[in-house]
Amino acid sequence: MSSTQAQDTSSLALQVNELRSKQGLVHFALFSSSEGFPTDTSKALKTGRAPVSEVPLTITIEDLPYGHYAVTLYHDENSNNEFDTGAFGFPKEGFGFSDDPKVWKGAPKFQQAEFEFTAENSVVEITMKYM
Helix, strand or coil: CCHHHHCCEEEEEEEEECCCCCCCEEEEEEECCCCCCCCCHHHCCEEEEEECCCCCEEEEEEEEECEEEEEEEEEECCCCCCCCECHHHCECCCEEECCCCCCCCCCCCHHHHCEEECCCCCEEEEECECC
């Protein structure tokens, strides 16, 4: 592996803003294409979760190749590992997307949440939304 190839991966930091409590977990899914975005996490490149220890919360994704991605996440306040919804499918828990697209009449498309991960752009801020 050449030295330029070795530098083609790095750590991406997700800064999760406006969490309404320090309870539960934040689950994330990082997608490298529109396939499955945002709900089919089996199609995600990386998934994970982190306990809410502070607000804002920073989640680090290690060894990620530079490129174009989109992130979806939700605040699992009751730690049941499910994105809870109520009547008519309205979310009961917080959610967010990279690039903070407007959420109106359903989830955004991959292109609306897409960002470029580079050495100069290694922190993505995501603002949680609660209905």
